[in-house]
Amino acid sequence: MIEFDHVNKHYGAHHVLRDITMTVSRGEVVVVCGPSGSGKSTLIKCVNALESYQSGHILVEGVDVKSKARSAAALRQRVGMVFQNFELYPHLSVIDNICIAQRVVLKRHAGEARERAWRLLDRVGLRDKAAAYPMNLSGGQQQRIAIARALALDPEIMLFDEPTSALDPEMINEVLDVMTALAADGMTMMVVTHEMGFARRVASRVVFMDKGEVVEDCSTTEFFNDTKSRADRTRQFLDKILSH
């Protein structure tokens, strides 16, 4: 569970998160959308403390992100993250990419880490790529490995920052399929994406952000079907991304 309580963030004079208050319950999949620069990445990076904020609170599983009672490492082990550009480690093979944080952060033994890695490779359908290096994989395959790498630490929450935006169209679905399966398994997810088909099928809620503000925070059905109750800028945004 993630609780945002009046969170504000500034870059100098630029107010990038404006009084964000919302809750992502356990097992919920929340899609965050909005124009570029609206603060979506900043918002989810605050959850695993990759970004900080000036006021308000964010609680992850009941503990404040800034609390000294839990280290950054412990927080990030509970919150996995997947990036737009995959960010696999180019000098490590696929299996080592999945093992490295298990070894270094969780201090798992090599055998245990590998066993976990093999199971995750099965889960993302890339067992045969274990020995390959990232640059020999397609974008879709790289992103699936990146998901496996994040899952290797057994997180309770997964954050996705535009996981399919850097992909060729024909590879988007293989990644969305992995995410859909993850959601079906009950993972708590915050997904920044403009894949509205995915949002419709998988999300329990949709959050629309603009200029650092949460403009909409409602159930998926409401968001797509009850368009009359949506704000003007939400409708404009939806028109733009659904028109093609």
Place this chain on the structure above:
Amino acid sequence: MNYQWNWSLLLDEPYAGWLLAGLGWTVALSVVGWVIALPLGTAIGIARTSSSRWLRVLSGFYVSVFRNIPLLLQMFVWFFVVPELLPDRLGLWFKRDLPNPEFWTAALALAFYTSGRLAELFRAGLQAVPRGQVMAADATGMSRPQALRHVIMPQALRIILPPLTSEFLSIVKNSSLALTIGVLELTAQSRQIENFTFHGFEAFGAATAFYMLVALILNLVMVSLRRTLTLPVAV
């Protein structure tokens, strides 16, 4: 030109022995200098990219001092000035009891000078690793040292490998400046042979051949290192 070539003279005693001894000192200076400079330069290079302002300022100062003062001057300072500045007992030990004081002074001067250059190299390499990689390591809970060790440094090393090998070549060449404070390394020995025999061409030729041999070997080492370290390219 009426010059009597006599290459075989280089094989005669005592000249062959001189050359070999010179070679030994050159190799020793370069290796000792490198063994000190590499970890020092790495540490200072890391400090240059630290999030602590203090560390960045201090390491920046270190780099500008050791990199910008000519090596020859640094050798003189280490040899003539530093022992005077040390506490009496230590200074005396330095001048009188330390075996081969010229050698150790020259090796230290080389090491500090080279460490400044290596620090800049490592800084550039570390900063060339994409920020997304650092973020990915952070996001999996790695601490700064862990990310450095497992994610950033391995990539930085691959980036700086070619200039790193040429820094080693530089330290070999720069070691010849040690002759100015009396280390009888290769160049000094060639000069001495020239003084004794007036066969400067052969003596300096032998030294030149050695420096070129080192360059050649280093090149081979670099090529094979590069082959083992280079990431498989998309096929």
